[in-house]
Amino acid sequence: MSRSKQYRKGRHDRAVEPRRPPQLSRRAFIGTTVAGLVATTIAQPARAAGSKLHVLLAVDLAPRILQKDLQGVLSGVDVIVYGRVGDFARGLREAPDAALAIRESLEAFGLRPRLQGSTNGQVTEEYVLAALGAPPDPKTVASVGVVDLFGRERLSQFVTRLLGASPPVKSVTKLADILPLLQLGNAASAILPKSAYEALRGRTSQSLASTSLQTRFGRAAVAGSASDVIARVKALPADVNNKLGIDAWT
Amino acid sequence: MDMTRNQWLAAVSLIALGLPACAASRRNGSNLAFIDDPARPGRPTVLVVAPHTEATQELWAAFRDEVRDSLNVTTMTVNSLSQPETLAQVMRDHAPVAVLLVDNLAARLYRSYQEHHVDSQGFPPAVVIMASFAEQVVATLKNATAIRYEVPAVTALMSLRTNIERPVRRIGVIHRAQFRCVVEENALLVAKEHMELVPAEVPNAATPKATRRALHRLLRHSDIDALWVMNDNVLLQPAQLSGAWLEALERQPVPVVVGVAPLVSARRHFGAFAIVPDHAGLGVQAGNLLLDLQAEGFDLKGRKVEAPVSVKTIIDLPLVREHFGLRPGALERIDIVLQ
Numbered sequence: 001m002s003r004s005k006q007y008r009k010g011r012h013d014r015a016v017e018p019r020r021p022p023q024l025s026r027r028a029f030i031g032t033t034v035a036g037l038v039a040t041t042i043a044q045p046a047r048a049a050g051s052k053l054h055v056l057l058a059v060d061l062a063p064r065i066l067q068k069d070l071q072g073v074l075s076g077v078d079v080i081v082y083g084r085v086g087d088f089a090r091g092l093r094e095a096p097d098a099a100l101a102i103r104e105s106l107e108a109f110g111l112r113p114r115l116q117g118s119t120n121g122q123v124t125e126e127y128v129l130a131a132l133g134a135p136p137d138p139k140t141v142a143s144v145g146v147v148d149l150f151g152r153e154r155l156s157q158f159v160t161r162l163l164g165a166s167p168p169v170k171s172v173t174k175l176a177d178i179l180p181l182l183q184l185g186n187a188a189s190a191i192l193p194k195s196a197y198e199a200l201r202g203r204t205s206q207s208l209a210s211t212s213l214q215t216r217f218g219r220a221a222v223a224g225s226a227s228d229v230i231a232r233v234k235a236l237p238a239d240v241n242n243k244l245g246i247d248a249w250t
Numbered sequence: 251m252d253m254t255r256n257q258w259l260a261a262v263s264l265i266a267l268g269l270p271a272c273a274a275s276r277r278n279g280s281n282l283a284f285i286d287d288p289a290r291p292g293r294p295t296v297l298v299v300a301p302h303t304e305a306t307q308e309l310w311a312a313f314r315d316e317v318r319d320s321l322n323v324t325t326m327t328v329n330s331l332s333q334p335e336t337l338a339q340v341m342r343d344h345a346p347v348a349v350l351l352v353d354n355l356a357a358r359l360y361r362s363y364q365e366h367h368v369d370s371q372g373f374p375p376a377v378v379i380m381a382s383f384a385e386q387v388v389a390t391l392k393n394a395t396a397i398r399y400e401v402p403a404v405t406a407l408m409s410l411r412t413n414i415e416r417p418v419r420r421i422g423v424i425h426r427a428q429f430r431c432v433v434e435e436n437a438l439l440v441a442k443e444h445m446e447l448v449p450a451e452v453p454n455a456a457t458p459k460a461t462r463r464a465l466h467r468l469l470r471h472s473d474i475d476a477l478w479v480m481n482d483n484v485l486l487q488p489a490q491l492s493g494a495w496l497e498a499l500e501r502q503p504v505p506v507v508v509g510v511a512p513l514v515s516a517r518r519h520f521g522a523f524a525i526v527p528d529h530a531g532l533g534v535q536a537g538n539l540l541l542d543l544q545a546e547g548f549d550l551k552g553r554k555v556e557a558p559v560s561v562k563t564i565i566d567l568p569l570v571r572e573h574f575g576l577r578p579g580a581l582e583r584i585d586i587v588l589q
Binding site for chain 2: 061
């Protein structure tokens with residue numbers, strides 16, 4: 001059979017492509033369902049002429065939820081929660097009045113934290129190396145998955161600093177991707193905060209094991225020049241702070 | 251205004267048959283272009299061949315961000331009229347170390363290019379992405395691998411189990427005979443999560459009647475907790491939807507997980523959840539793959555087709571709330587909530 005014959009399958013052999021949600025708004029069906037609902041469920045950044053707060057965090061929430069919560073208590077501040085470090089980096093070129101991320105992420109972009117979040121007085125957090133099966137050895141893992149909060153080059157440095165080794169790095173955009181990464185065999189192990197690891201363990205029936213890493217990394221922090229925004233972040237309510245993974249600001 | 255059953259079927263069928271929605275988007279988008287960074291000397295070039303749509307733009311941006319520190323990215327925007335000679339010229343001009351083929355359209359064009367250049371001294375490794383039936387596409391290309399577009403059952407069903415209160419242990423799946431291997435492969439991964447795929451096979455030329463019987467067998471006699479619907483256009487034709495799926499599910503609602511967004515609607519209940527690929531995540535995954543290849547000297551030897559890692563979740567909230575119950579906090583992790 002020729003190549004073209006092999007490839008030109010009949011209609012009955014084609015799969016349905018999982019169509020792209022944005023295109024669906026053009027269809028009558030989606031026009032009356034998805035498009036309108038997306039507008040109400042995906043938080044859009046307010047375009048007021050107020051101060052701007054840009055956010056990048058690896059939390060177990062859809063970015064739209066964190067954005068909605070922050071926007072809800074920071075009225076007049078234009079809050080944008082990014083789902084991907086590349087977009088966050090581009091957003092920083094707009095010179096926002098403040099940026100909220102973990103300390104090391106802010107520093108990676110040349111920003112100096114002015115406000116530091118903490119939990120039980122701890123401004124840093126324990127990280128673990130997780131794998132399915134036995135606890136992984138940081139020095140010998142074949143590959144490692146990690147949520148990218150730094151940009152690819154600095155991410156590799158982050159991994160090396162944590163593991164004391166430089167295995168191939170599989171970056172992902174959100175914590176929810178870590179479990180599929182391990183289940184599907186795309187990475188042999190994954191680096192994540194210990195708190196996120198505990199949540200992950202509750203979701204899988206497989207044996208998920210971890211090795212504690214010696215290096216701790218910062219919790220959420222805020223950099224920026226706008227004292228009013230900094231002051232308002234410092235006064236965030238407890239439930240919003242909780243979603244940022246902290247219980248106090250100093 | 252409520253949507254009639256016929257309106258729903260008509261709209262869904264356009265998507266299910268994979269025809270005008272995407273094609274129109276491609277035509278409309280064909281004048282747009284991806285904007286590459288200036289090439290930096292001394293860095294190898296990867297060629298991206300892609301139609302311009304919102305989805306491919308999202309994927310491309312994530313891919314470019316992922317590899318830009320190590321590779322130059324040159325992009326060729328294609329549409330249904332693109333010719334292999336044009337691609338050949340781009341290949342000559344840029345001598346890419348690897349090619350990223352986005353969508354079946356780009357893969358077809360590249361196959362045609364390879365067929366016209368059989369004397370070429372080897373082809374650089376190609377990675378197919380956002381294409382249906384990636385394995386079959388790869389089999390028609392020389393020196394190629396892929397990231398599948400279909401979300402694995404284990405990912406979809408884990409999302410279901412995490413979000414609804416009702417237990418999810420046995421999951422029915424109706425499949426045509428030709429997809430038996432796909433189901434078996436998925437069943438192995440699902441079993442590791444202490445869930446069981448319960449298959450009901452129908453003939454390759456399944457009629458709505460055959461599908462209806464299989465559904466009844468699953469719903470009435472197989473003690474299933476949920477249904478996983480494969481992205482098979484034959485089983486999702488309008489006649490199948492109206493003559494088999496909707497009828498059976500109206501009588502006996504079970505949580506249905508689909509892989510196509512339009513099959514979830516708060517106005518016409520069918521899928522309770524759609525678990526679809528996250529295009530930015532796919533771009534990052536493709537970037538990881540290309541960087542791995544770079545570290546391995548752009549050698550594809552022994553590399554298997556990958557499954558997509560990153561997904562987005564869409565929920566029909568009224569349906570889930572009424573019949574299956576939603577776990578506390580579930581809505582905070584769901585990307586699109588239809589209500």
